Amino acid sequence: MNSLPKPSQLKNETSEPGSNKRGTLAEGSQNGVLAASAQQIAAFLAAATSDNTRRAYRSAIRHFLEWGGLLPADEASLIRYMAEHAGKLNPRTLSLRLTALSQWHKHQGFPDPCSYPNVRKILTGITRVHAKPKKKARALVIEELERIVLYLSEQSDIKAIRDSALLQIAFFGGFRRSELVGLRCEDVKWESEGITLLLPRSKTDQAGEGIAKAIPYGDSSCCPATALKRWLSISGVYTGAIFRRIDQWKHVGEQALHANSVNKILTECAAAAGLDYVPEFSSHSLRRGMATSAYRAGASFRDIKRQGGWRFDGTVQGYIEDADQFKENAMHSLLRQKK
Numbered sequence: 311m312n313s314l315p316k317p318s319q320l321k322n323e324t325s326e327p328g329s330n331k332r333g334t335l336a337e338g339s340q341n342g343v344l345a346a347s348a349q350q351i352a353a354f355l356a357a358a359t360s361d362n363t364r365r366a367y368r369s370a371i372r373h374f375l376e377w378g379g380l381l382p383a384d385e386a387s388l389i390r391y392m393a394e395h396a397g398k399l400n401p402r403t404l405s406l407r408l409t410a411l412s413q414w415h416k417h418q419g420f421p422d423p424c425s426y427p428n429v430r431k432i433l434t435g436i437t438r439v440h441a442k443p444k445k446k447a448r449a450l451v452i453e454e455l456e457r458i459v460l461y462l463s464e465q466s467d468i469k470a471i472r473d474s475a476l477l478q479i480a481f482f483g484g485f486r487r488s489e490l491v492g493l494r495c496e497d498v499k500w501e502s503e504g505i506t507l508l509l510p511r512s513k514t515d516q517a518g519e520g521i522a523k524a525i526p527y528g529d530s531s532c533c534p535a536t537a538l539k540r541w542l543s544i545s546g547v548y549t550g551a552i553f554r555r556i557d558q559w560k561h562v563g564e565q566a567l568h569a570n571s572v573n574k575i576l577t578e579c580a581a582a583a584g585l586d587y588v589p590e591f592s593s594h595s596l597r598r599g600m601a602t603s604a605y606r607a608g609a610s611f612r613d614i615k616r617q618g619g620w621r622f623d624g625t626v627q628g629y630i631e632d633a634d635q636f637k638e639n640a641m642h643s644l645l646r647q648k649k
Contacts, residue, residue: 362488370410382420383411388429392436401437402444408433448590449632450599452607454580455481456531461583463531468544469556473575475541476553478534480572480596482525483507484618487572487593493552495542503527505535509619521619569593601629606637 371381377394379387388411395404412424423429455477462474480490489509499506504526525534538552547554551566572593581588597618604614615626 366406367410367413370407371414373407374411382415382418383423385423385426385429388423389432392429392432396436396440400442401433401440404436405433447592447594447598448587449602449629450481450576450580450591450595452481452532452599452603454585455599457585458579458583459532459537462579468560468562471537471541471544472553472556473579475534475537476567476572476575477579477596478532478537479507479525480593481600482532482534483523484597484600485523486597486619487569490572490593491551491553491567491569495547495549495552498538498552500535505538523617523619598629598632601626602632605630605634 374383374391375381377391379391388408392404392408399407408424408429412422415422415424458477459474462470476490479485479493480487483490485493492509493507497508497510499508501524504524506522506524509521509523527533527535542548542552545554545562547562550564553567555563555565555567555571557563573591576593576595577588577591580591585591601614601618604617605611611623611626611630614630615623618626620626
């Protein structure tokens with residue numbers, strides 16, 4: 311594999327132009343200050359991009375290099391790369407790879423070969439020829455969640471108690487899986503009407519201003535606040551990560567669950583509860599299900615968007631349209647039996 315070119319080093323600019331004086335710091339101290347400054351700047355640059363985006367970009371760069379590409383790349387190599395993977399990669403994946411390569415060139419100070427007209431035009435052509443419908447996670451609606459919660463309530467082990475709390479908090483809080491596993495005991499505020507969960511940072515709040523989500527107490531089979539209180543009490547977790555790993559001997563660990571574990575927990579619980587379409591579920595099914603179920607129950611668009619922490623109206627509108635595809639269907643007038 312070809313190694314990435316090293317980024318340019320910061321120059322020593324502590325002395326004023328035209329001056330031979332180097333300041334009052336000794337040379338070793340100056341080098342230490344410059345090294346610390348470089349590390350700090352690198353940390354700020356890294357913080358400007360989310361962890362998920364950085365991982366996706368690193369994977370894209372690695373894929374290009376393993377294919378045999380060189381960095382910095384040229385237009386011809388990009389076109390060969392695109393042509394070879396046109397039928398193998400989803401066009402959306404290929405577009406992401408090009409975005410990663412484009413960002414690498416810009417940040418390293420090289421001309422961006424992805425901006426050439428032929429590269430963009432070929433990508434458009436590949437999209438038209440090989441485009442596939444975007445696969446959506448099936449919404450887990452409230453009735454299905456209730457079946458899972460009922461099943462888990464009949465189990466006596468600590469894992470079932472954790473899973474019930476996790477799935478209910480994820481659903482009614484509209485949490486992304488990364489947000490869910492990142493919740494800490496210190497983020498929970500117990501109120502007379504329910505609980506408030508503070509997200510110090512989320513996908514739509516990269517600046518870290520904080521997002522608070524309120525979940526009322528429930529009076530049916532589902533009550534996320536009660537489920538959470540039971541989990542914290544029986545697990546003895548009072549500080550740090552709320553949702554933690556449980557080993558084969560039913561011991562609660564110190565480490566938080568990995569985000570990928572949410573998918574596994576949901577599908578295992580759904581299968582055990584006897585739900586259909588289990589392969590179509592993912593952690594995103596909980597957020598989609600919350601929006602779908604809340605809309606069907608009469609919640610407003612504004613309130614649904616706020617609970618899920620969605621940035622764009624179009625995302626929420628898509629969930630609502632899926633929920634309404636049978637209720638508000640023009641074919642009812644044609645298929646309704648005449649009396």
